[in-house]
Each structure stands twice: as C-alpha cells, then as structure tokens.
Amino acid sequence: MLVPLRRCLIAIVLACLPAPLAFGQEAAVAAPAPESATTAATVAADAPVRTDVTTADFVRVVDQVAEFAARHTAAGVLLVVDIDNTLLAMNQHLGSDQWFTWQDGLLKSDPDSPHLVAEDFPGLLEVQGTLFALSGMHPPEPDLPEHIKAIQDIGVTTVVLTSRSDDFRNAAQRELARNGYDFAKSALRIDERRGLFLPFDPALPDAHGLSADIIETIKDRLSPVSYSGGIYMTAGQHKGHMLQTLLARAIPDDGARHESRTFRAVVFVDDHQKHTQRVHDALADSPMDLATIRYSREDGNVAAFEASDKRQEVNGWRRLQRAIDTVLMQ
Numbered sequence: 001m002l003v004p005l006r007r008c009l010i011a012i013v014l015a016c017l018p019a020p021l022a023f024g025q026e027a028a029v030a031a032p033a034p035e036s037a038t039t040a041a042t043v044a045a046d047a048p049v050r051t052d053v054t055t056a057d058f059v060r061v062v063d064q065v066a067e068f069a070a071r072h073t074a075a076g077v078l079l080v081v082d083i084d085n086t087l088l089a090m091n092q093h094l095g096s097d098q099w100f101t102w103q104d105g106l107l108k109s110d111p112d113s114p115h116l117v118a119e120d121f122p123g124l125l126e127v128q129g130t131l132f133a134l135s136g137m138h139p140p141e142p143d144l145p146e147h148i149k150a151i152q153d154i155g156v157t158t159v160v161l162t163s164r165s166d167d168f169r170n171a172a173q174r175e176l177a178r179n180g181y182d183f184a185k186s187a188l189r190i191d192e193r194r195g196l197f198l199p200f201d202p203a204l205p206d207a208h209g210l211s212a213d214i215i216e217t218i219k220d221r222l223s224p225v226s227y228s229g230g231i232y233m234t235a236g237q238h239k240g241h242m243l244q245t246l247l248a249r250a251i252p253d254d255g256a257r258h259e260s261r262t263f264r265a266v267v268f269v270d271d272h273q274k275h276t277q278r279v280h281d282a283l284a285d286s287p288m289d290l291a292t293i294r295y296s297r298e299d300g301n302v303a304a305f306e307a308s309d310k311r312q313e314v315n316g317w318r319r320l321q322r323a324i325d326t327v328l329m330q
Helices: 001-017 059-072 097-109 121-134 142-155 166-178 211-221 237-249 273-282 299-307 311-329
Strands: 036-039 050-055 077-081 157-162 225-230 232-234 265-270 289-295
Touching: 001 059, 001 289, 036 289, 059 077, 059 237, 059 265, 059 289, 097 121, 097 299, 121 166, 142 157, 157 237, 166 225, 166 232, 211 273, 237 265, 237 273, 273 289
Parallel strands: 050 289, 077 157, 077 265, 157 232, 265 289
Antiparallel strands: 036 050, 225 232
16 A cells, blocks of 8 residues: 555655756856866875865766876775755755755744744654655756766776765665665675664763864764665764774775775865865874865756745645645545
C-alpha cells in the first residue's frame, strides 16, 4: 500500500507545486555572478596554493581539478561538492534551499507570521523532509553530471558534503542517482562504523582532526552525522570542521590509517560564501593546495525568490498540505 500512496502523493504534489524552473533559468533581477577571483593563488612557489573564486560555470571546477591533478597526480586530489543549488536544484522554489532559508529566518524574526509552515525548527525540518520526498530536482547545468563523471574517470576522489541530516539521505540519494550521479565509485574510504556517528569526541582533542580550542567552540552544537556512498550528511554543522573530521578518518586502499596530507590538493565547491570561507579558514594551515569555489549558477533564481511576495509558495504549501491530509485520512 505504501507504493500506491506515494505515487498518489507525488501526483498531488506535481499538481500543487508551481511550474518547474528550467535548466539554468535565471531571473532578470540578478543573473549569476561572473567568475571572479577573490583571493589570488599563493605566489611563493614552495607555499601551498590558496585560490578562492566565484563562478557560474562548473567547467571552472573541472579546470581547477585538472590543474591540481597535473601538479600532484589525480590520486592526490580530493573534490568536495555540496548538493543543494550546487549539484542539484529544486524543480520549484517550494522546498528549495532559498525557501528553507526564508522559513528559518521567519521563525527567528517573525514567529507569528501566517506564512510559516511550522511552529518551530524541528517542525520545519519535518516539512522539508516531506518536500524532499515528493519533489524532483535537476542539475543547475544539464551537463554537470558528465563533468563529475569525467573528474571521477581520471581517478580523483570525490565526496558530497551536505548540511542535510541523515533523515534526508534517501531523498538525496534518489535524486542524485536519477540525475546521473554516482559518488560511491570514487568515494573516500574512512575508518568509521556504518550509520550515524559523532564527528568528534569532545574528550579526545586531535583524535578526529580538531584541536581542543576548536572543539570548545563547537561542542555544544555537536550532532550525529553519517557517511555512506561518498555522501557526508553533516546536519547543519560547520563544513570546514566537518571536512577535517572526515579527512582524519581517511584510509587508503591497503587499509592503513593515514593523515589527510596524503591528499596534496582539495577543491571545495558550494553555493554559499560562508561555507567556502569556513573551509578556507579550517584548512588555512594545511600543507595541501586548496581551491574554494563558490558556485553561483542558481543566484538568479535565489534572487528572484527573495524579491517575490512568496504568495505562490505559501498557497502551494497550503494546497499540498490539504491534499496530503485528505489522502492520509482516507
């Protein structure tokens, strides 16, 4: 009975939701930012490279990976990529990254707003889970899955690092696979049990790549994470520090534990500046070359949503909620 019910709900949600956004569709109010270098590569030949750029074209990521691979071999390069508005974007604003940010902001600034879909943050996460389960997603650029495959085919290790929690793993894996991504085949192997685990132990500084000082500042927000099939679900925690904890668990093919400096270069891609900055700061003292790339392809759609009255999304959720309640009560 679950499969017919899910099919019924999917049919309902498709009827309730706004029309899909086209591949690469951008609003006139704010086109994607052109590529720009905000931090030049390190000049000294013997110092690690530090590059920070913004680009709307994923080919810039491919070029950066190729540059590091030529310098260190493909096996020495790690590519880390976000999901939402990077590898995939929602087919409508409702349930998108920008919609979730708006709802989270309303909870904090206007908790009595009639536009809220939930009374608190856990309730918002529950609604987001429903929308993830029922909605489709697409790559911001149609050929983005082929770019990822090309990078994997030359032997580069790839990791998906998302702020989503493990509760949303099934929906993420479904949409990644449906759009032609496969991160399991080039995943980083780690020394950790399957399922949920804590990214670090506050009582054991340096055991998982974080100093006692860093742990002291983030231990109150410690939450379980999961890593499987090359997808690291970090539950909204600091992406720079979460990457450090993953690298500290890395193991090579012979099964022996090793340090993250086995990788000679890291390329990190995310649509949010705060995340690229956090990774840049977290790996500032690393001997590895580092390129942080803010991927701006969805900036136009984000700006269009932010400038709108949100009426379409508010009404869409209300129709969807009524439809779900009706189906589940039958």
